[in-house]
Amino acid sequence: MNEDFYELLGVSRDASADDIKRAYRKAARKLHPDVNPSEDAADQMKKVSQAYETLSNPEKRRMYDMGGGTGGFGGFGGGGASFDFSDIFDMFTGGQGRAQGPIPRQRRGNDILRRVAVSLDDIVFGSEAEVDFRTAVACTRCSGSCCEPGTSPSRCSTCSGTGHVQRVTQSLLGQMVQMAPCSVCHGHGDVIENPCTECSGHGRVQQKRTITVTIPSGLENGTRIQLRGEGEVGEAAGPSGDLFVEIAIEDHDTFHRDGTNLIARITVSMVAAALGTTITLPTFDGDKEVQIRPGTQPGEIITLDGFGITQFRSDKRGDIHLDVDVEIPTKLSREQQDLLRQFADARDEPDVAEAPRNAANEPRTAGRKSRFSKLRDRLRDL
Template sequence: MAKDFYTILGVGKNASEEEIKKAYRKLAHQHHPDKAGGSDAKFKEVNEAYQTLSDAKKRRHYDAFGSAPQGGQSSGGGAGFGGFQWDFQGGDFSDIFSDFFGGGGQGRGQPHRQEKGEDIRVALHSTLEDSAFGAEKELSIKRDVECSRCKGSQAEPKSEIVSCAHCGGTGRVSRQYRTMFGTIAQQSACSACQGRGKVPKHKCTQCHGAGVRKETDTFKIKIPAGIDSEQMFKVQGKGNAAPLGAQSGDLYVAVTVAKHPIFSRKGSDLYLDLPVRFSQAAFGDKIDIKTLYDTVSLKVPAGIQSESVIKLGGKGMPRVSGFGKGDLLVKVRVQTPAKLSRRQKELLEELKKENL
C-alpha cells in the first residue's frame, strides 16, 4: 500500500511549501536518531515524505499517481547521504542545518586566539569651557590589568609550559554529529587552552591562570577641544588588558556637555542674546561682550531692529577637526521698559508727536 506522505507530515493536501517545511523540521527534530526517543525508521519516513512533497514536480506526480517518481524522474537532486538522495534545488537547507549545529553549517572551526582585550565605554560630563579649551580630567575605572605576578603569562613563576592534555597540543577538538546528511565532524578551538595547544603546568596563584586582574585604574585623559554632546573619543590601550602579551582594548568616552547659562551651541557656532535699550538701538552704541576667550567691544549700529544678529567671527567653538573655530552669533533683543518715570513719559509723549 502506498504511503500517505501528507499524513506522515501531518499536513493537508493543500498545504503550502512553508507549511510542509515547518512540519518537516518539527518532525525531523522529534524523530532524529540522536535524540532521546528518536526513531531511525520514523526519521527516514519523514525524510522520504519531505523529499517528495517539497519538490513541485515530484508532488504533482505523487498527487496524480499516489507514489513518488522513480529513477530519472528526479528533478536535479544532489549526491546521496546515508541512503537518501537530497534535492537542494529551490530549497534552503542552511536554516535546517543550523538547527542541529547551533549556528550555521561550518564543519571546521578555526582555533580561537585572543588578539586584543575588550573595549570599555564610559560616560563623562563636561562643561562648555572644558570642551572649548580641551581640559584634562582624572578618570577612575575598573578594568582588567596585567597580573603583576605572572606578567600575563597565566603561569606561576618558573612553572613549565606543557602540551594541553585535552586537545593533545593541537589547539583543536573534534566532535561528530549524526545528521540527516550523514555523520559530520566539526572542529572548534579547545576551551582548555583557548586554541593555543599549550598550558602552564601550574597556574598563577594570584590571577588563577587568567593572566589579568580586575583593578581600579586612575589616570588622566584630555578632552578633545570642540567636542560636543553625544560625541565619543578614544583613549587607546585603556580598555581591558589581555593575557599572553596581547594588545589591550581601548577606552571609549561618551561626552555630555552641560547647558551653559549664557551661550547656546549649534555645531561649532555659539549663540548669545544681547539685551539692548531703546536708546542704544535708536542711536547705536558700543557694548562690551564677554566671549569664552576674551572681552570684545561690539558695535551696535544705529536703528538696529530687535532679533537682528551680529556675527563675531572665530569666537565660537573649536572645530574637532582642528581647523579654526566657529562664530559667535549675537542676537539683539531691544527691551521695552515696563515702568517709566514722569520725565521719561514726557519725552516719549514728545516723540509720539513726531511719529516715533
C-alpha cells in the same frame, strides 16, 4: 523502480552544485533520525543521500544524465562515495563534529565606555581631558602566563593536548562520533597546576588607570572618541579592547551653541537702543567692544564674524550672533513720566498712558517656543 534523483532533491536538471547541496541539507534537516524517528523518514533519508552522492559528483552526475547512472539505493556506503558525511553531521552538532584544535587561553578584552564632561571653551579651541577608570591590566607577576613564576602549563593527559575528546552515540545512521571540549582542560589542551597567586591564573588584574585624551575642537555633544588598545586587557594578557570616551558638553552661562556658531542675548536700555552705545562682551577670545547703532530694534541680530567655534579638523571658525533685547522700564518716577510725555508730544505720539490695552500689549504667556529656539530658526532663514 529507480526514482529520479533530481525530483528527490527537488531541483531542476540544470541545478548548480551549490543548489544541489542546499537542497540536500534542507531535506536532511527534515528526515534525519534525530529529528524524525519514523521508518519512512529513515528510508527516504537513504534515498536522498544516494541522490546527493550521485549528483554532487560531476562524473557520476554526467553518467546518470546519460542514462548509465548508478541506480538503486545502497545506503550511505557504496564504493567511492563522494559526499562528506560530516556535512550532515555538522548540521546537528553545530559544526562541532570535527575538532579545531586546542582553544587558546588568550582572548581579546572588552571595550570600555567612559563619559567626560568638557566646557564650551574646550570645544571652541580644542583641549585635553583626563579620564580615570578601573580596568583589567596584564599581571606583572606572571606576565600573562597565568602560572606561578618558574612553572608552566602541563599537557592534559585526558585529551593528549588536543583540547577535545570523542563522544560516540548510536543512531539509525549508525555510530556517530562527536568531538567535544575536554572537561579537564576546558578545551585548552594544557592544565595550569600552579596558578599565579597574584591573578589567580587569569593573567590579568584590576587596576586604576588615568589617560589623557585629546579633545578636538568642534565636537558635537555625545561624540565618542575611540582609543584603540586602551580598553580592558583580555584573559591571559590577551589583546586589549578599545576605550570609547563620550563627550558631554556643559552648559555655558552666556552662550548657546548652534553648530559652529554661538548665540548670546544682550540687553540694552531703550535710551541706549535709540541713541546708540558701546558695550563690552566677554568672549572666548577676550573682551570685545560691541557697537549698538542708534535706532537698534528689539530682536535685531549683531554678528561678530569669526569668534565662534573652530570647525572640526579645520582652522575656520563660526560666528557669534547677538540677539538684542531692549529693556523697557517698568517703574518710572513722575518726573520721568513727564519727560517721556514731552518726548511723545514732540513726536506727535499719543499719550501712552491713555492708549487702550490690546493683544500686542498683553503679557507673554507660558508654553511658547524658547527665545533661543526662535533665534536659531531666524538665523537659518537668513
